[in-house]
Amino acid sequence: MQITIDLPDDLALTESDLRREIAIALFQQNHISLGRASKIAGIYIMDFQKLLADRGICVHYDVEDLEQDVQHLRDRGWLRLLSAIPLPFLILPLSIASDC
Numbered sequence: 001m002q003i004t005i006d007l008p009d010d011l012a013l014t015e016s017d018l019r020r021e022i023a024i025a026l027f028q029q030n031h032i033s034l035g036r037a038s039k040i041a042g043i044y045i046m047d048f049q050k051l052l053a054d055r056g057i058c059v060h061y062d063v064e065d066l067e068q069d070v071q072h073l074r075d076r077g078w079l080r081l082l083s084a085i086p087l088p089f090l091i092l093p094l095s096i097a098s099d100c
Helices: 015-028 034-041 046-053 063-075
Strands: none
Touching: 015 034, 015 046, 034 046
């Protein structure tokens, strides 16, 4: 989809800034996934997660999402060496905030 928006010339935001803000808003409202949001923002998923954490935005990433990601990695052979490790040991902290 392509959208054209007329914005004031004195708006101190770059196209990159706007893409990031749109991605954050859509993610926060549960319209898109974390992966899709990071692609829209044009940054790596870990950088997008850090951006969300810096703003106090919780990452809604549940066990089902994790299991799908792990299965995706296993299907592609990227977790061959880790396949013997139980899933709970592969989980990294997703957010530092305790109220998420």
